[in-house]
Amino acid sequence: xxxxxxxxxxxxFMRNALFAGLMASVIFGLVGTFVVVKRIVFISGGISxxxxxxxxxxxxxxxxxxxxxxxxxxxxxxxIGAIGRQTIQRxxxxxxxxxxxxxxxxxxxxxxxxxxxxxxxxxxFGNIIMLRTSDLYLxxxxxxxxxxxxxxxxxxxxxxxxxxxxxxxxxxxxxAIYLTLxxxxxxxxxxxxxxxxxILVIAMLAIPAxxxxxxxxxxxxxxxxxxxxxxxxxxxxxxxSFARDSIAGATIVMLAGSAFLxxxxxxxxxxxxxxxxxxxxx
Numbered sequence: 001x002x003x004x005x006x007x008x009x010x011x012x013f014m015r016n017a018l019f020a021g022l023m024a025s026v027i028f029g030l031v032g033t034f035v036v037v038k039r040i041v042f043i044s045g046g047i048s049x050x051x052x053x054x055x056x057x058x059x060x061x062x063x064x065x066x067x068x069x070x071x072x073x074x075x076x077x078x079x080i081g082a083i084g085r086q087t088i089q090r091x092x093x094x095x096x097x098x099x100x101x102x103x104x105x106x107x108x109x110x111x112x113x114x115x116x117x118x119x120x121x122x123x124x125f126g127n128i129i130m131l132r133t134s135d136l137y138l139x140x141x142x143x144x145x146x147x148x149x150x151x152x153x154x155x156x157x158x159x160x161x162x163x164x165x166x167x168x169x170x171x172x173x174x175x176a177i178y179l180t181l182x183x184x185x186x187x188x189x190x191x192x193x194x195x196x197x198x199i200l201v202i203a204m205l206a207i208p209a210x211x212x213x214x215x216x217x218x219x220x221x222x223x224x225x226x227x228x229x230x231x232x233x234x235x236x237x238x239x240x241s242f243a244r245d246s247i248a249g250a251t252i253v254m255l256a257g258s259a260f261l262x263x264x265x266x267x268x269x270x271x272x273x274x275x276x277x278x279x280x281x282x
Contacts, residue, residue, distance in 0.1 A: 005239070008238075008239060008242050008243075013128060013129050013131065014128075014238065014242065016128070016131045016132075016133075016135075016136060017128035017131055017195075017238055017248065018234075018235070018238060019136055020128070020131055020135065020136060020139055020194075020195050021195065021231075021234035021235065021238060021252075022231060022234070023136075023139045023140060023143045024139070024192055024195050024196070024204070024230070024234065025227055025230035025231040025234055026143050026146075026147065026227055027142070027143055027146060027188045027191070027192065028204050028205060028208050028209075028226065028227065028230040029208065029209070029223050029224070029226045029227025029228075029230055030146055030147065030150050030223055030227070031146060031184050031185055031188045031205060032204070032205040032206060032208055032209040032226055032230075033209045033212070033219065033222045033223045033226055034157060034161055034181055034184075035185060035205050035206060035209065036205075036206055036209040036210050036213060036222075037161045037162070037209075037213070037219065037222070038160070038161045038181065040181075040182075040185075041202065041205070041206045042092075042095055043080055043095055043182070043185075044185045044189075044202050044205055044206075045095075045099065045202045046076065046080060046094075046095035046096070046098045046099040046102075047073050047076050047077050047080070047098075047182070047185055047186050047189055048073070048189040048198050048199075048201050048202050049098075049099045049100075049102050049103050049198060049199075050072050050073060050076035050098045050099065050101075050102030051069040051070075051072050051073040051076070051102065051186075051189055051190060051193070051198060052069070052072075052102050052103050052105075052106035052107075052123065052124075052198050053068075053072050053101065053102035053103070053104075053105035053106045053109075054067075054068035054069040054070070054071050054072030054073065054102075054106075055068055055069050055072075055106050055110075055123050055193075055198075056068075056105055056106030056107065056108065056109030056110045056113075057072075057105065057106075057109050059109060059110055059113050060109040060110070060112065060113045065123065066138070066190055066191075066193065066194075069189070069190045069193060070186075070187070070190045072102060073186035073187070073189050073190050074183055074186045074187070076098045076102065076186070077179075077182035077183055077185060077186040078179060078182070078183070079094065079098070080094050080095055080098060080182065081175075081178060081179045081182045082179075106120075107120070121197075122194075122197075123193055123194075123197060123198055124197050124198050124199045125196075125197035125199060125200060125247050125249050125250055126192075126193070126194060126195050126196040126197035126200065126247070126248065126249030127194065127197075127247075127248075127249075128194075128195065128238070128241075128248045128249075130194055131194055131195070135191075135194055138191055139191045139192075139195075142187055142188070142190075142191040143191075145187075146184055146187070146188065149180070149184065153177065153180065156177045157177060157180075157181065158219055159174075159177075160174050160177045160178055160181070161219070162219075185205070188201070188205070189201055192204075195248075195249065196248075196249035196252060196253065197249045200249045200250065200252075200253045203253045203256065203257065204230065204233075204252065204253060204256060207253070207256040207257060207259075207260050208225075208226035208227070208229040208230045208233065208256060209222060209226040210260060211225075211226070211229055211256075211259060211260050211263050212225035212226040212229065214263055214264075214267060229256075229259070230256075233252050233255045233256045233259070234252055236252075236255055237249075237251040237252030237253075237254075237255050238251075238252075240255070
């Protein structure tokens, strides 16, 4: 088994994928925890899909697709955040519009781009083979930035996630922290596009943290558990995708989704069993 793993990760592109996966796991653990606890998974989905509009426009203009994705992702995050402070209904509508228009713009610009079109699937579902050294440096910089911001703003992020009224009462700018969180989501989406893709990144931001949240309510423990689970899913997903010649991002998400389903079923069975023992004492 060890020899087989050494053979798999003997390839440069697989080592790059593994390094990227470890950094991605930190992002999934940190940002994903805040996304799940704050219950902004749908907002994160809107941001990730809106970034595809930037990818298409950048390709059409001959620019770096990730640059276009970053501009669209951050702009949509700030826009949704600003609208959301007015009414929940407007926020929900804005997310749906941004989600649909972003995807439509991306497809439109790519379709009218002259010459040989890029592979849309590589941006939607990720492609580990396309990871370059520059991508790893970008992920490293973003990961370290997110870690630093989280450490510096942790008490405020925690307050905004659990109790915005309390955060305002102690003088913290909940709106500014909320927008900061959305920008963190946007930047996470951009650097993870090549790894798991636009469509699948939201799943990995939500699933590991959701599983961890089933076992503890402590924010720090959720971060640690979700990061550890992400590392496990990424490692297993890379190995399986190499062996089966499947898309790595999709394989990783399928593993994570299966684990979430198993946890939900196991908890339901456990609760049913415990309830039965209470109603029928020996």
